[in-house]
Amino acid sequence: MEANDRNIKNEIHEKLSDEVLRGALGRFAEAYPVARAKAYENVEDIDALREQVRRMKAGAVADIDKLADRFEAEAVKRGARVFRAKDGAALKKYLLDLCREKGVNRIVKSKSMAAEEIHLNRDLEADGLQVKETDLGEWIISLAGQKPSHMVMPAIHLNRQQIAGYFSQELKQEIPTDIPFMVEAARTRLRQEFLQADMGISGANFGIAENGAIGLVTNEGNARLVTTLPRIHVVIIGYEKLIPTIKDAAPILRTLPRNATGQLMTSYMSMVAGVTPIMVRKNGKWVEEDKELHIILFDNGRLNAARDDKFKQIYQCVRCASCLNVCPVYTLVGGHVYGHIYAGGIGAILTAFLNSMGDFEKFNELCIGCRKCVEICPGKIDIPGLIEELRARAVKEHGLPFAVSTVFENVISNRRVFHTFLRLASIGQKPFQTGRLIRHLPLFMAGMTKDRSLPAIAAEPLRDRIPKITAQVTKPVKRVAFFCGCNIDFVFPETGESVYKVLQDLNMEVVFPDEQSCCGKPVLGMGDRETGRKIAKQNIAAFEAAAPDVIVAACPTCAETWHQTYGELFTDDPAWKKRAEKIAHKVREFTSFVAGCYRQAGRLKQVDGPTAVTYHDSCHIKRGLGIYREPRELLAAASAYQLVEMKDCDKCCGMAGAFGIKYAELSMPILKQKITNIIDSGAAVVAVACPACMMQIQGGLDKQAPHIKIKHVADILAEKV
Structure with missing residues (x-):
């Protein structure tokens, strides 16, 4: 096993044994779908709304250069200074030069994944600047010396006892585990930072080319304090956040909170456009001065993605992180397993463009291709498809490991050799x-x-x-x-x-x-x-x-x-x-x-039989092919069976081809939950339409519930032929 495999395996084992993390992620994964569904219950056509986001963002990336030019011109017209940073080094140089020129000593920051992406705080602090995160989650993980484990909820992996410990250490007093008390303690501690800061650094949820404004969607008031109190405000915004008009913010505002946290709208929605006068104290007197606004338009690989016919699709991301919230692997191990700043399937793709293909290759296999993320993504990004494209490009550049390529080229691609090998394996397996x-x-x-x-x-x-x-x-x-x-x-x-x-x-x-x-x-x-x-x-x-x-x-x-x-x-x-x-x-x-043929022949009449059967939707049949009604119609028409639905019927069983073997430690917890749901349904038989799922679920039932049988839908239909 290569060193990278060993490292990620060690990280996986560590996270799987972290009961605090598993508990926090498990509770969130259970609650999130319910909260999201409730948030969308008054939206008549969710798919039409998602399509609106997709079209708008796809149109923006198609015209990204003109969009950026207009955004810059409008922002400058309103008093902002705009700098286009090619990479992290250019961004840091601009920012450090600005701090030296303006005599900046203290900086407060609101949440910015772009700043995390290039480890900005580390370099600012190395230059002698005092930098404070003011987003509660970001402040917590900065105290813990960790990086975010989620794009929206960076400290989701910690519990109140751990957080109280970090607070006690920072505030040098015993902090109880009472959440309102901890929030008030954080507010009191950070308020003085806002008042003393020379500079505020923020990210942006979107930038509007029509008027040079940025939008901030937050649940804490810290972002407004960061952008208004210090005499200098610096915005770090990636090209992917640019949209044409203020009207185009509407579909983002309708989907982002609902998908991110299950809210109709976040607590704060702020627009920042141009400079405003502020009062500053000079020579013992308060005088009015224009606040400085610097906007750093950040590339760092984003424009390469924009000009790639396949990967310009990532511009459709609104950074809601809902793909993480429904990912079977992420909800087991959290974000730190993914190695870089961005986690999950979308994180793998962003890492390839914003960091390196080498980092992508370390953890790209953690995407099991279940497509749950595609089903929920506001921008309809084909995350598994893009990951497969990146894998193909990596293989084209430097090939597969020798043993794997030998098997692929000489066994699987040669039908006779492959089938001879399987026949021999059927003999060799007999002792076991x-x-x-x-x-x-x-x-x-x-x-x-x-x-x-x-x-x-x-x-x-x-x-x-x-x-x-x-x-x-x-x-x-x-x-x-x-x-x-x-x-x-x-x-x-x-x-x-x-x-x-x-x-x-x-x-x-x-x-x-x-x-x-x-x-x-x-x-x-x-x-x-x-x-x-x-x-x-x-x-x-x-x-x-x-x-x-x-x-x-x-x-x-x-x-x-x-x-x-x-x-x-x-x-x-x-x-x-x-x-x-x-x-x-x-x-x-x-x-x-077959359902189509039966329907035409009048053979799809529901008949309740004596045996309860539940149905597992495979990822490829439901989300790949869009087929979910027809298998149920066939089961309902099978005279010996009565269909009962299990909880999370379309949640992945954890097989995912080679993933189920190579990452058995991840595959098994996913499978165990599926078996629990099957048992809880009370069914005597579980039906599937996918032989790979049949392999996985059959193996789990044999260990946990051997009294429950598994059958392919074809086997059930054949019983009455």
């Missing part, structure tokens, strides 16, 4: 196999089966069973080619048989192109697009030769890969792109396809 499961592994592999059993590879894969299960269908209504994927072929061949039964019962001719192989998602997910293209070409050619009317996949990950990835793999090869898009157009996910 109990029935269809592997419950215990020896030595250093023991941890893999500590909290879940692993699926055994089938002795006879689906492809060997095809001649026995293929029925002669007279006058078929459709010719269907079945893309089974690796899991159904070699782990759950019985589910493949169920698919055949259901489709043949619908009077369809089902064919199995023998040259089909893995869809390529494991390879593509790690950024190896060259091998991914080889695999895609094999599959495209195999299914073209079958000449089907429809291609059915009972694995939503495979269906999504065909639909959303194959065409993109050949952007530089028009001929293959055309072939990929033409064949992908025929691909259908099993449950949605």
Whole structure:
């Protein structure tokens, strides 16, 4: 294992054993969706509001240079001085020179992630300046000597006992754990800082090109004091915060508080435009002077992102951090695991552009691709997709580790070698196999089966069973080619048989192109697009030769890969792109396809049976393909079952391909919560439409609730065929 892997593993283990952090994040993760839903209950069309944010921000980045020019001109017209800082070094030099020129000794700051991004306080203090954070959360973590663990709530990982300890040490008196008392103590202590400060430094939630104003959305009054009391106000604002007009602030103000903290509006909404007169004491007399306003327009990699066709999408971020609030990994370990200032999936992308690709590569695998962040993001940013793009660029630049690339290039991309390897593995697993499961592994592999059993590879894969299960269908209504994927072929061949039964019962001719192989998602997910293209070409050619009317996949990950990835793999090869898009157009996910057929045949009538069944939405089927109603309709129509919903039915099970094995210590807590929700539903059966989820949940049930069975929707439908 490489040093980076060891370091992040150590950090993960430390955070997983931190009961305070786990408790704080767990409570917040539980409360947040309820608070957000309540905040949006009077918004008629949330998606339309999100689309408004997306369009406005996408339009802004498309015209970013003109927008910046206009913002600067309007700000200067109103008395501000604007400096464009290319990077952190330029920003710090400007600021330090300004402090020396103006005789600044004391600085107060309100919250600014851009300042955190370049460790600004450290350099200011090294130059002899006294710098005080005045945002309560930022002040707390500065006392703790830590960095933020969340973009909106920087001290979310601490509890009141820890905070009282930091306060007691700073204030040199015993501070009780009473929250109102601590807030009042902080207010009293910091008030003198505002009055004595020569300079106030703030960030900005947005900058308006129309009038050169900045907007600050806060829950504490400190930002107003920072921007008004000191004689010099310095604003640090990234290019991504620029918007065209004051009207464009409206969708941000409607989404940012709701998504960030579940509020309709924050306590304070401030606009700062131009300079204002202030009273200063000179030679024993109070005199009126114009306050100085300096605006630093900060690049530090932001303009590179703006000019990148794919990554200009990050300008749609409003910094609400809602993506962190729903991330299964973040809500387990918090933000410090991510190494740099920005945490979570969006943090990985920002780190790549604002810090370095090297730092991105250290923790990019912590994104499990569940797409919960995409579902909730006000700007509709495809965070997992952008992370995969960065992985692909990293692989293109310096390749994969030798062992991984050898397996990808010589095994997975070669169907015969890959399938021979799986057949041999089915023999080699026998000493550890109990029935269809592997419950215990020896030595250093023991941890893999500590909290879940692993699926055994089938002795006879689906492809060997095809001649026995293929029925002669007279006058078929459709010719269907079945893309089974690796899991159904070699782990759950019985589910493949169920698919055949259901489709043949619908009077369809089902064919199995023998040259089909893995869809390529494991390879593509790690950024190896060259091998991914080889695999895609094999599959495209195999299914073209079958000449089907429809291609059915009972694995939503495979269906999504065909639909959303194959065409993109050949952007530089028009001929293959055309072939990929033409064949992908025929691909259908099993449950949605069958539900359509049943509906047409009048077979979707709800019938309550004696057996309670609950349904787990896989990430790829619900948020990747947008399919969630159809599996439930099929289950409700299954005469032997009665559908009951579990809590958090669409929350990730923690599998996420290789993540579930490499980061088992993270995968297992996510799985345990899923198993708890299944048990609490009271169901005797849990249904899934994804074989990867079936592997994960089956393993967890075997350890925690062996009385509950797991079945693919196809298996349930096949029972009455």
